[in-house]
Every structure is written in structure tokens, then in C-alpha cells.
Amino acid sequence: MKVTISTFQKLKGNGKITSITAYDALxxxxxxxxxxxxxxxxxxxxxxxGNKDTIPLSLDSMIYHTQAVSKVVKKSLLIADMPFGSYNTNKSALKNATKLYKEGGADAIKIEVNENKIDMVKMLSDNGIATMPHIGLMPQFYRFEGGYKIKGKSKEEKDSMLELALKLQDAGAFSLLIEGTKSDIARDITQNLKIPTIGIGSGNHTDGQILVWSDMFGFFDEFKPKFVRQYLNGKELLKKSIKQYADDVKNLRFPNDDESY
Structure with a gap:
């Protein structure tokens, strides 16, 4: 059965939620x-x-990839990121989120938020756009902060994150993504919320986990974050297969008679 917003929320407290990224239909x-x-x-x-961070991505590109994914996803809940610069104000957020929601075909959108975006979450929710706020380490702030900074190291920061999470829940968020955050505050947030939390680099006390597929399957090796576990050495397996293919062609082993008309 298709995972919907309501069935997704019911997964909280009923086993861990599993998530992964995808960018194409294949x-x-x-x-x-x-x-x-x-x-x-x-x-x-x-x-x-091939960019060094997430900032160059355009709304049109996100719509294009979301359309490709939504054409084939029939069972999993489908979320699409709002790219950098597409939700600077409530007006632009509603316009662009509506466009992504309508044209992309996702079940919900995700936005990176701080205290200034609480009203935005409520506004989007009030307009029928299911919204997953993203707190903690926010990749779209990579240049602004001068790198990827782990969050929740001080008591003040932990208290602020918990307060933010509760306000986002009250604003209508259906779920919350917590990235790059000390595991104890991710645990506290999860325990204090009625909505599910999804973690990435935030320990194992969240309601679920997500990883980038190219990280977990070993295709992207520019750098490997501490929290990534590789479940496949995909790059090396693929390179080995490509070399075998090239060798077969050069030595007339491919195509053979069974592969010819």
C-alpha cells in the first residue's frame, strides 16, 4: 500500500522509519x-x-528530477527539497512550493528552517502543502557558516533546537528532519514530539534514518561523512565491469553469435 502523510505519521513508535534519496526514475x-x-x-x-555544495540547484531542476521520480514511485512516501533561494520570503515560498508540489508530483516538500521560518511552515501547511522542516546542520548554509558545523554542542543550542522543534510541530509540520546534530538532543526532540523525526548524522534515537544513495552505495567518494555506512562498493564494482566490457570488445568476445542478429 502507498505510504501517505497520515500512515507515515503512524509509523512513529512502531519501529524505525527507513528513507533514502533518489534523483531519477531508474x-x-x-x-x-x-x-x-x-x-x-x-x-x-x-x-x-558535480557542484561542491547544494546552493547552485535551481527550482526547475528540482521539478525535473521530482517529476522523473514521481512517475515510478507507487508505494513510498515521496518528498522533494525546496532549493536554496526558492523560499526566502513567505510569498516566494508559497509560489515556488505550489509550483513544485503541482508539477513535481511529490507528497510533501522539505525546507531548511530556523526561528525565522516558523510562520512559513504554518503558511504552507495552511495552504495544503505538507511540509517537513529540516533543522540542525543545514547544507544550504554551508557557505554562510564556512563549512558543515555539528549542532547541539552547547546547552543553549540544545534548548533552542528543542524549542524550535516544538514550535514547528505546532505550526503544522507533519515530520521533522534532524541533520548533523548531537545524538542526545536528537533523542530529546524525538521524545518530546508527536510527529516522526528522521535523522541523518544525528544518532540512532530518532524515529527513522535517511542516507544519500550515492554515499551508502559507494559511488560518491569526494568525501565520506562520519555518519555514512557504505553498504556496497559501487564505484569499484562498476569500474571493474566497464573494464571487462572494454576488454571484451577489444578482444572480439563481445558481441558473440548469440548476441548478434
């Missing part, structure tokens, strides 16, 4: 139904687009 079809949630993440700017 991989989305493979992942669909194997995980509870698929995210068309702005991480595609790096692993797919």
Missing part, C-alpha cells in the same frame, strides 16, 4: 517499496550535478 523504481520514504534531495546538486 533508481527510484528500485527503491520504491523497499523504504518508507524517498527524498528527491538537493544533494543531487553534488552527486548528480
Amino acid at each position: 533508481f527510484a523504481r528500485i527503491f520504491d517499496g523497499e523504504v518508507d520514504m524517498i527524498l528527491v534531495g538537493d544533494s543531487l546538486s553534488m552527486s548528480f550535478g
Whole structure:
């Protein structure tokens, strides 16, 4: 059965929620139904687009990739990231989120938020756009903060994050993504919220986990975050197969008679 917003929320407290990213129909079809949630993440700017961070990604590019994924996802809940610069104000957020929601075909959108974006979450929710706020380490702030900074190291920061999470829940968020955060505050947030939390680099006390597919399957090796576990040495397996293919062609082993008309 298709995971919907309501059934997704019921997963809280009923086992861990599984999530993964996807950027195209080929991989989305493979992942669909194997995980509870698929995210068309702005991480595609790096692993797919070759950029050093997520900031260059455009709204049109996000719509394009979300459309490709939504065509084949029939079971998992589908979320799409709002790219950098597409939700600077409530007016632009509503306009661009509506466009992504309508044209992309996702079940919900995700936005990176701080205290200044609480009203935005309420505004989007009030307009029928299911919204997952993203707190903690926010990749779209990579240049502003001068790198990827782990959050929740001080008591003040922990208290602020918990307060923010509660306000976002009250604003209508259906779920919350917590990235790059000390595990104890991610645990406290999870325990104090009625909505599900999804963690990435935030320990194992959140309601679920998400990883970027190219990280976990060993295709992206520009750098490897501490929290990533590789489940496949994909790059090396693929390179080995390509070399075998090239060798077979050069030595007239491919195509053989059975592969010819």
C-alpha cells in the first residue's frame, strides 16, 4: 500500500522509519517499496550535478528530477527539497512550493528552517502543502557558516533546537528532519514530539534514518561523512565491469553469435 502523510505519521513508535534519496526514475523504481520514504534531495546538486555544495540547484531542476521520480514511485512516501533561494520570503515560498508540489508530483516538500521560518511552515501547511522542516546542520548554509558545523554542542543550542522543534510541530509540520546534530538532543526532540523525526548524522534515537544513495552505495567518494555506512562498493564494482566490457570488445568476445542478429 502507498505510504501517505497520515500512515507515515503512524509509523512513529512502531519501529524505525527507513528513507533514502533518489534523483531519477531508474533508481527510484528500485527503491520504491523497499523504504518508507524517498527524498528527491538537493544533494543531487553534488552527486548528480558535480557542484561542491547544494546552493547552485535551481527550482526547475528540482521539478525535473521530482517529476522523473514521481512517475515510478507507487508505494513510498515521496518528498522533494525546496532549493536554496526558492523560499526566502513567505510569498516566494508559497509560489515556488505550489509550483513544485503541482508539477513535481511529490507528497510533501522539505525546507531548511530556523526561528525565522516558523510562520512559513504554518503558511504552507495552511495552504495544503505538507511540509517537513529540516533543522540542525543545514547544507544550504554551508557557505554562510564556512563549512558543515555539528549542532547541539552547547546547552543553549540544545534548548533552542528543542524549542524550535516544538514550535514547528505546532505550526503544522507533519515530520521533522534532524541533520548533523548531537545524538542526545536528537533523542530529546524525538521524545518530546508527536510527529516522526528522521535523522541523518544525528544518532540512532530518532524515529527513522535517511542516507544519500550515492554515499551508502559507494559511488560518491569526494568525501565520506562520519555518519555514512557504505553498504556496497559501487564505484569499484562498476569500474571493474566497464573494464571487462572494454576488454571484451577489444578482444572480439563481445558481441558473440548469440548476441548478434
